Amino acid sequence: MKMKVGVVGAGLYGSVLINAYYGAHRRSEIDFVAVADVKQDALDKVAKTYGIRGYLDYNEMFDKEQLDAVAIVTPDFLHEACVLDAANKGIHILVQKPLSTDIEAAKRMIACAKANKVMLYVDFHKRFDPGHMQLRRAIKEGKLGQIEYGYVCMEDKILVPTEWFKTWAHNSSPAWFLGIHFFDLIYWLLGEKPHKVYATGHKKKLVSLGIDSYDSIQAKFEFPSGATISVDSSWIIPNSFCSVVNQQIRIVGTDGMQEVDSQDRGVVAAYESSGSSLVINPYGQLQVDDPVAGSIPVGYTVESMLYFLRLVNKMITDGIGLKDLKAEYPTGDEALVSTIMCQKAHESVEYGRIMDLSY
Numbered sequence: 001m002k003m004k005v006g007v008v009g010a011g012l013y014g015s016v017l018i019n020a021y022y023g024a025h026r027r028s029e030i031d032f033v034a035v036a037d038v039k040q041d042a043l044d045k046v047a048k049t050y051g052i053r054g055y056l057d058y059n060e061m062f063d064k065e066q067l068d069a070v071a072i073v074t075p076d077f078l079h080e081a082c083v084l085d086a087a088n089k090g091i092h093i094l095v096q097k098p099l100s101t102d103i104e105a106a107k108r109m110i111a112c113a114k115a116n117k118v119m120l121y122v123d124f125h126k127r128f129d130p131g132h133m134q135l136r137r138a139i140k141e142g143k144l145g146q147i148e149y150g151y152v153c154m155e156d157k158i159l160v161p162t163e164w165f166k167t168w169a170h171n172s173s174p175a176w177f178l179g180i181h182f183f184d185l186i187y188w189l190l191g192e193k194p195h196k197v198y199a200t201g202h203k204k205k206l207v208s209l210g211i212d213s214y215d216s217i218q219a220k221f222e223f224p225s226g227a228t229i230s231v232d233s234s235w236i237i238p239n240s241f242c243s244v245v246n247q248q249i250r251i252v253g254t255d256g257m258q259e260v261d262s263q264d265r266g267v268v269a270a271y272e273s274s275g276s277s278l279v280i281n282p283y284g285q286l287q288v289d290d291p292v293a294g295s296i297p298v299g300y301t302v303e304s305m306l307y308f309l310r311l312v313n314k315m316i317t318d319g320i321g322l323k324d325l326k327a328e329y330p331t332g333d334e335a336l337v338s339t340i341m342c343q344k345a346h347e348s349v350e351y352g353r354i355m356d357l358s359y
């Protein structure tokens with residue numbers, strides 16, 4: 001019997017995930033049975049495109065569909081209720097980043113998943129970027145020596161908070177929405193939790209446009225080894241920029257340095273229909289023609305979503321519980337680290353001082 005999978009949230013990123021899970025369904029890896037969203041038009045679109053059942057109430061979907069696994073793709077600040085409800089019904093969970101925009105809520109989700117013995121997988125796909133995987137290996141093998149400092153930026157075009165997430169941008173921030181990717185990544189790369197953060201932020205442009213959120217947040221983390229890494233996150237890159245997101249990381253150590261430019265992967269396009277040149281990140285997500293499954297998305301963003309399914313499938317087919325699953329993945333406990341890093345970065349902006357981080 002194939003595992004039964006559902007999705008909660010069929011908005012912008014939910015649609016990306018639904019497309020990826022439909023590819024797995026067509027490859028006969030899962031039985032993708034239903035989608036829940038509070039908006040009927042979102043469900044109608046899914047039904048029309050994929051022929052998948054829709055529910056306006058995710059609890060009704062949980063009760064009627066007897067899911068093995070669910071992917072939760074609701075706005076950043078709305079993850080908790082759905083995670084708790086799914087966990088209490090014994091359903092394994094993939095939840096979008098950030099796990100939560102609140103440390104205590106994150107802890108409640110982790111405790112509930114543990115109490116119900118279900119997987120809580122946080123979709124930190126930067127860990128699946130081959131450039132980052134290779135960087136981690138180089139660090140582990142000591143090729144960079146002792147890490148001294150590093151720099152990261154992740155920036156969105158201003159259309160993201162002003163058009164895409166206009167209704168909930170004020171409940172998030174560039175650090176919660178973007179920075180969190182790299183807060184998790186630097187923790188994963190260095191293999192240690194930072195113990196101090198100092199951050200600054202600006203509220204100018206978005207506030208002038210009626211959105212009460214930060215334009216940008218710059219957070220510098222210090223690790224117990226002495227390494228310091230600065231992470232810039234921003235929501236105000238001009239719409240004339242050549243891709244929706246700009247992102248890079250560079251790490252410097254006593255014996256080496258390494259840079260990964262995740263924005264410019266050397267693929268540039270110019271179409272009469274697009275108006276300006278486009279820089280494309282084909283590693284992230286690319287629609288390809290699979291000889292068996294037809295048109296499917298591939299890339300590290302998809303890989304992360306599918307890895308969750310593979311882990312759950314392994315537990316089901318091998319008849320094993322979570323504690324016997326020998327696999328590394330972005331767990332709730334690990335996601336708590338970036339949640340603490342992010343909340344403390346916001347507190348540092350607010351109080352204008354260095355904050356200590358404890359876990």
Ligand SMILES: NC(=O)c1ccc[n+]([C@@H]2O[C@H](COP(=O)([O-])OP(=O)(O)OC[C@H]3O[C@@H](n4cnc5c(N)ncnc54)[C@H](O)[C@@H]3O)[C@@H](O)[C@H]2O)c1
Pocket residue numbers: 008009010011012013014015036037038039042058073074075076078096097098123125164165177
């Ligand atoms: N990993 C990535 O690269 C990436 C990219 C974009 C967004 N995201 C994350 O995905 C999540 C969703 O973002 P999005 O861009 O899809 O937002 P969105 O606003 O486009 O979509 C959210 C959807 O959730 C639905 N929803 C809200 N409350 C619900 C509920 N109680 N039950 C069912 N449906 C509900 C909304 O109706 C909407 O359709 C966020 O946490 C965001 O940070 C991740």
